[in-house]
Amino acid sequence: MATLSDHPVTTDDLMPLALTSYGHFTSMRVDEEGRIRGLSLHLERLNRDSREVFGTAVDPDRVRAQVAAALTDRTGRCIVRITHYDPAVNLGRPADATKPELLVTVRPAGQLPPPPLTAMTVPYERDLPQVKHCGLFGLLHARRTAQLAGFDDALFTGRDGLISEGGTWNIGFIDTDGTVVWPQAPVLPGVTMALLQEQHADWKTAPVTVEQAKGMAAAFATNTSIGVRALSAIDDQPMPADHPLLAELRDAYLAVPGEEL
Template identity: 30%
Template sequence: MPRISYVNGQYVTHSEAAVHIEDRGYQFADGVYEVCEIRHGYIVDITRHLDRLHRSLSELRIAAPMSRAAMVHVIRETVRRNKVKNGLFYMQVTRGVARRDHVFPAEGTKPSIVITAKSTDASVIAKKNANGIKAVTVSDNRWDRVDIKTVGLLPNVMARQQAKEAGAQEAIYVDRDGFVTEGAATNVWFVDADGTLVTRPAEHGILKGITRTTLLDVGAKLGLKVAERKFTVAEMLAAREVFITAATSICFPVVSIDGQTIANGHPGSVSQNIREAFFDVAEKIAI
């Protein structure tokens, strides 16, 4: 069965899906996106994802391409047409198609929207959870508004490539003051010597991850002590556990950073407990 994508009002074969060459997402990375997990036939945390999407659109002064109800309908239909039970959907909204010019196009220019869905291999995720992943640290060279989930991801691409070439699976950004910000595509957490779960505040300098937000709810349910504060690379390297979170992976344990083993080099119990409790707390809607 061929994959199906939604592009500006039409469901089309994925291999033939296309936008105009003067779409501002292509020309300027003038757009935003969301990625949301599908698990056992349910879409996870869609309300928070759509809340963040509309915040991103508002911050960039891009009009919503349709009502929220219509958007949920199209997402569900795209997922159904691709027969995805476990996987993800990707949604991208740009400022639309217009003659190339840095300033905004004329008022009334219609935003572009693309939605795709695909299945993922659960065994790959299970292996990373069982073995843990490796990470490297990199200097944070991104623009200041990383709180907006834009499609301008070139620094993230370069960071992930640097990680790959070092035999790692994630790059962890460090700001000019020596504090950890976040991963190239994840939020970063660690468990300190006292058992406190630590992550950077999301007011500035990082994306307010949806999985991160739900995980705070999970931590409360499990009775974990959680601290949102800045932390250094040295603190992270000395931790009992380090893990990263994202919608497509939930919670991956990190067992090595810059070649240095974290704790005993094996995934820890806190990340495992969080992962096991996550879907009991997260919002789920049927496809």
């Protein structure tokens, strides 16, 4: 069941979000014990993005309470999505959208790790890439383009030809010397990526061209739902999905303790 500020959501509640897509969100993976890796970072994201999108803060205690209520009587792993939007928003006066509310939805979570991913490079740059916003048309169109070409997802390149991020995930590379490299580009600051980066000060961020990406020893995607997922191909270039460092990265992510609501 979806809830909006503590009450069951109605069609009328959702209509403004459906018609405008003006809002932002975060998705969190809840483990079997009800803990959430990176909960503090998710709360920071909601607050940071709300100031950008609505000019207002988010009460973290309110978020915790609504998520806890949504998880009542649920068992097992799941993904909780918190969408922050103003049910009064309209196309003509988005400046009047100053009283956003919290929409909480829950869905089952898949097993970790998921199978390797194939990605096709697609020229695309997200609006406000630093914000996890609800404007998903461009990235879904890019994903559809990649899937129609036989790939699982799209890997975005900017106007400068550099790799940035995936459809709904960050990408990292393992260089031939064993160094982890994150693309230097305007990207969403992912929570899973941040949790991994906290553990390794020796990793680097650098511009990565498509050709450089295809020459890496391995590549992987990260987000809350998938953890660390190997890429088995970028365009027509196969990528090894069994590099030993990939297993280390998965283990490092799973070793991050979850936080209590």
